[in-house]
Amino acid sequence: MSFRELRSFAETMRLLGYPNLISMESFRNPNVELVADCLFWLVKRYEPSAEIVYEIEREADRVFFFKQVCEVALTKGRVKLNIKKLYQSDGNAVQEMLILANILKKAMNTTALEELDHSSLQQMIAQRNVQDAKRVQQLCSDLTNDGSSLFFLIEEETKQRSDRQRVLSRATEVGEFERRLRDVLKNVTTQVEQLQATIVNLGADETTLEQKIESKKTQLERTQKRLKSLNAVRPAFMEEYEKHENDMHSQFVIYLEQYRNLEYLEHELSKFNAAEDALLEEHETKLRVxxxxxxxxxxxxxxxxxxxxxxxxxxxxAGGYKGAQANGRxxxxxxxxxxxxxxxxxxxxxxxxxxxxxxxxxxxxxxxxxPHGALGRPRPAxxxxxxxxxxxxxxxxxxxxxxxxxxxxxxxxxxxxxxxxxxxxxxxxxxxxxxxxxxxxxxxxxxxxxxxxxxxxxxxxxxxxxxxxxx
Structure with a gap:
């Protein structure tokens, strides 16, 4: 957020005809009411037919309101707004609202000779036509179902018409009606008795289940008490266990130290062997020379x-052949x-x-x-x-x-x-x-x-x- 953006937004809103006053200090702190009012006015100015619920009392209502505004701006004007910045309701929200304000400002600066854009109106009419088509389709399906059910009912009426006419034409007998009513009452009484017996059995089962539940509860309480007592009592072997654990820890420390010493000695031995090999080679070279x-x-x-x-x-x-022959040997x-x-x-x-x-x-x-006790390969003398x-x-x-x-x-x-x-x-x-x-x-x-x-x-x-x- 910058001072220039705040000034530009205030001047643009005043130019568009926003009824309320916007000062430069209005967005120094989060101001949800002013931001929501500005957004609602801008959206209605951009799309009067937009359906937006203006409720900002609770947090969920505010989130839903900002989502509606972003969806309308994206679908109607192909403008993508940042919901998080709008929800902050400070200078970051001014940057997002300035986008819509600039669009409306550019629309006002266009000349009157330009043709009006009816794309939004056509889009709204198309949406209404789609909704009407869905409603008509639903009514057609309901009408078909109702007609089929009516057809089956009329068909049954034609089948039962003869039986109805026969019963109506016959004389009524009181005794027959009484007998049939008694039979019906008897059947109902039998069903009631069966239901009462079932209720009694269910009551007995309920009693047994309650007893089992009580016994399990008492057993659970007893087990919990025993567990608490066992947790409170220190085992007899715990001291020996801790002692052995300390011994193992000390032995492990000794083992680590010895292992480290062994590795160091092996390294030193390898260095000594290398130096000895070099000395032997040098000595052999001197002997050969x-x-x-x-x-x-x-x-x-x-x-x-x-x-x-x-x-x-x-x-x-040169001295003489004869003297040499005489004294040659x-x-x-x-x-x-x-x-x-x-x-x-x-x-x-x-x-x-x-x-x-x-x-x-x-x-x-x-x-x-x-040395005789040193490790390594034997060296020939x-x-x-x-x-x-x-x-x-x-x-x-x-x-x-x-x-x-x-x-x-x-x-x-x-x-x-x-x-x-x-x-x-x-x-x-x-x-x-x-x-x-x-x-x-x-x-x-x-x-x-x-x-x-x-x-x-x-x-x-x-x-x-x-x-x-x-x-």
Whole structure:
């Protein structure tokens, strides 16, 4: 609601000729009487033939009045009004009434030359014709029913006319009438007696039913009293029941706490297992890198020995063929012993370095050992090279080299760790090289090249075996 709408509605109603005065403060508060009067005047001005009951004393009457106004506005002028806003009877109702007022104002502004609209009159005449047709149809149906009933009555009259004439023509006898009246009285008396007997029986049944009702009432009262007494008395087992209920509640609280702790521990265990798996993978990667490095160093050492052997042979050939032929076997045996000694020293240094690294890795692995009582899947222990076993293998190799060819260096003791297996392969390859050199001291450089390739292949095979055993 706005001030402009109130002013426009007041001016429009004054222009249309509304007899009462409308002020600007009339609709600040709900005013049902003024709103109803304005609506009734507008509807009558728009449709004088509209039948509207103007009663607003009660709430139901007001609702019915507003419904009638909305129906007339919708059917006659095709204007849809909001009943809820009209029932509020304040500024919201002014907005709805202004619609009808504007329509009437526009109708007044039309020129007199325009033809009158007879649509409403024709519609009213058509409605009256429809009502008259319904009334005529009802009268026709009533006339048909009355005519049919009259026809059947006249037909019965023609059938009973002869009997009536015969009775009227016959002389009346008083005795016969008395006899028939007595028979009728007797029949009526018999029916009365039967009805009295039925009444007596019904009275007896009523008495019995009343007695049963009284007994049921007394039983109901007794049962209600017993129920009240039972509700007032506390059962003997109630204390024990409450005690067990409290115990169950405490046990349930403990169960929830333990279940929550179990879930937390399982989560922590999964995190610990993941961290342990990462550490194991990292340690295995370090071991593989260390084995590869040791294998490459051993191969480089063996290939360097082979190159030095070829250089010493070329120098011996330049000094003289005869001197080399006379002292060839002694020189080759001496150079083979020196070469074996240098190879043994290098292998001993590599084994000592691997054993120190394995000991440091073993100490770090022992720090990450899972506790015996911890949950989870079992973890296999990583194969770590043993420094003491590597040293024992090197000592056995030196002893066997000093003793000669009585026993193979690699077969002195069984290697259990990857480092020992690498050392055993290296010692066997070195021993084979020394044997080949001592046996074939008079061969040319091509034989030395073949022996070198055999050494490299043996060392590769030994490294591959050690890596496969470790995996």
């Amino acid at each position: 260390m084995r590869e490095r040791l294998r490459k160093e051993e191969l480089n050492a063996l290939r360097g020995e082979a190159s030095r052997k070829r250089g010493s042979r070329s120098e011996g050939d 002694d020189g080759s045996s001496g150079s083979g012993n020196d070469r074996n000694g240098r190879a043994g020293e290098r292998m001993r240094d590599a084994a000592v370095e691997g054993s120190s690294e394995s000991e440091s890795g073993g100490e770090s692995q022992e720090e990450q050992v899972r 990583a194969a770590m090279p043993s420094g003491s076993s590597a040293r024992a293998t090197l000592d056995a190799y030196n002893d066997s080299d000093a003793a000669g060819k009585a026993a193979r260096p690699g077969m002195s003791m069984r290697a259990n760790s990857p480092t020992e297996r690498n050392v055993r392969g290296i010692s066997q390859s070195g021993a084979g090289m020394s044997d080949d050199d001592s046996d074939s001291s008079g061969d040319d450089d091509d034989d030395s090249d073949i022996d070198t390739s055999d050494i490299s292949i043996d060392s590769d095979d030994s490294g591959t075996d050690s890596s496969s055993n470790d995996l």
